[in-house]
Amino acid sequence: MITVHGLLGAPSDALRTDAARAVLVVGGRRHLEALGVETARSVELGRLTPALDALAALPPDADAVVVASGDPLFYGVVRRIRRAGLAVRVVPAVGSLQAAFAAVAVPWDDALLVSAHGNDPSPALKACRHHPKVGVLTDPITGFPEIVAATAGLGRVYVLAERLGEAEERVRVLDETEAASILDVAQPHVVLVLAHHPDDLDVLGVQDPIAGGIRPWQKDPA
């Protein structure tokens, strides 16, 4: 059985136990180091294809662990693993955007959650310009500076949340001027782009039966 464990911060006891027993552990370098898995028993991400090949080559009764950041079902690895024909059990962790909203006590059911990670960042950056509450997954190419540049002049407030759950975790709330002067941004990080400061009650927004809030660029919701 392949178990996909989410991880944000310290590994859970369940993850440590499963990783210690597994014949193969797949994960990013930081995650493998946090678990202390020997090189002979691990495949480091990067590229997912070699890991998928290694997982597919295992006997059906072998136990393997894949470590993914946050919730493995949210812009995570499970889609590609299942598309490769492999069955998985999923043990989620708190997602990075969920943790960032929690860090500033801002409800996120009316937020738009977008990804600029490993893809064309245009839709994510457009969302930041048009929606009052956006959570952005980033990558080393499209990160905090690019998000600040794309939203310049709109008076947005930014929550820059770096290395969530780790000893080096840092969460900064920045106005536009402050954001433009930030040079030291750690990986990984997520960014909340807000029309209101987290201390302003207007940031609480409205609870709607459909999550994701308004989409002002969709003139006709039908």
Ligand SMILES: C[S@@+](CC[C@H](N)C(=O)[O-])C[C@H]1O[C@@H](n2cnc3c(N)ncnc32)[C@H](O)[C@@H]1O
């Ligand atoms: C492929 S996405 C995976 C998202 C993940 N499934 C989740 O639920 O958070 C990777 C991106 O998630 C964000 N991320 C993951 N772990 C993080 C952490 N500990 N602190 C801040 N951001 C993180 C970063 O934007 C990173 O580039």
